[in-house]
Amino acid sequence: MSRQLSEKEKELVRQLQADIPLVPEPFDEIARAVGMPVEEVIDKVNQWIADGTIRRFGAMVRHQRLGYKANAMSAWDVPDERADEVGERLARADAVSHCYRRPRADGWRYNVFAMIHGASADECHRVAAELAAEVGVEEYALLFSSREFKKVSMSYFVE
Amino acid sequence: MDAIDSRLVTEIQSGFPVTRRPYAAIGEKLGISEDEVIERLKAIKESGEIRRMGASFDSRKLGYASTLCAAHVPPEKLEETVAVINSYINVTHNYERNHHYNVWFTVIAPSRERIREILEEIEERAGIDPIIDLPASRLYKIQVDLPVIEEK
Numbered sequence: 001m002s003r004q005l006s007e008k009e010k011e012l013v014r015q016l017q018a019d020i021p022l023v024p025e026p027f028d029e030i031a032r033a034v035g036m037p038v039e040e041v042i043d044k045v046n047q048w049i050a051d052g053t054i055r056r057f058g059a060m061v062r063h064q065r066l067g068y069k070a071n072a073m074s075a076w077d078v079p080d081e082r083a084d085e086v087g088e089r090l091a092r093a094d095a096v097s098h099c100y101r102r103p104r105a106d107g108w109r110y111n112v113f114a115m116i117h118g119a120s121a122d123e124c125h126r127v128a129a130e131l132a133a134e135v136g137v138e139e140y141a142l143l144f145s146s147r148e149f150k151k152v153s154m155s156y157f158v159e
Numbered sequence: 160m161d162a163i164d165s166r167l168v169t170e171i172q173s174g175f176p177v178t179r180r181p182y183a184a185i186g187e188k189l190g191i192s193e194d195e196v197i198e199r200l201k202a203i204k205e206s207g208e209i210r211r212m213g214a215s216f217d218s219r220k221l222g223y224a225s226t227l228c229a230a231h232v233p234p235e236k237l238e239e240t241v242a243v244i245n246s247y248i249n250v251t252h253n254y255e256r257n258h259h260y261n262v263w264f265t266v267i268a269p270s271r272e273r274i275r276e277i278l279e280e281i282e283e284r285a286g287i288d289p290i291i292d293l294p295a296s297r298l299y300k301i302q303v304d305l306p307v308i309e310e311k
Contacts, residue, residue, distance in 0.1 A: 017213055057175050100227075100298055145256055153251065
């Protein structure tokens with residue numbers, strides 16, 4: 001569901017998706033750039049955090065460097081009538097960070113996706129095998145990334 | 160990173176205070192000064208452990224559509240195709256993976272129509288087989304916070 005943001009709100013989004021300045025009063029600096037009173041900026045940001053428009057506000061760290069050595073995209077071929085139940089159960093696992101239902105496609109029969117994080121590829125395989133037994137789905141694939149071609153945060157309202 | 164750095168990173172991964180003096184508030188929690196927080200964060204960012212410090216928006220709440228896509232790209236076309244795909248600011252993640260569909264990337268755009276347009280452009284510019292377009296129909300979990308593991 002889409003909603004209309006004002007031009008100033010769009011400018012605030014552009015400021016917030018960049019780096020927060022490392023100065024004692026960073027929101028004052030942002031407020032000046034947007035042309036809004038700082039109190040209004042702080043209220044708006046807190047409101048966006050509360051209503052989920054901002055999913056997270058803080059530092060994005062490099063996971064691989066901070067101890068998560070491996071991640072695998074697990075994809076599961078689940079009978080359609082069981083997809084939601086299985087997706088919700090996979091989502092409960094601590095090692096799973098993201099879990100979605102997606103359509104099947106030509107040459108791609110898997111309809112539930114779960115990102116598995118572990119200290120090693122072996123651990124990801126172990127976790128997937130345990131999850132398979134738990135949810136009773138045998139048909140799954142584990143796709144490891146061999147190269148990262150791009151990883152950036154989305155820049156909204158710049159097109 | 161020392162112990163204070165680790166605590167600092169954990170603290171600001173999700174709990175960045177949205178107040179007039181956020182670094183003073185963090186410093187108070189950790190028992191260090193505002194200046195020390197700022198200096199430490201500068202150093203941690205310089206080292207690359209922190210990619211960015213700011214807001215992550217929910218694309219849907221801003222009225223955007225998103226999808227996960229995969230392409231089958233033969234080795235001799237890989238470099239050129241990746242360059243075409245990465246040229247779009249709408250592509251935020253792109254990985255090589257071990258499957259017949261070996262290039263996996265995400266697309267975020269103002270509408271589904273724009274996403275279709277981008278995918279058709281990529282197919283044409285790179286001269287590759289049809290890209291599979293897998294927009295999520297259900298979200299069971301989106302967890303962006305993983306705790307910092309202390310490195311020995």
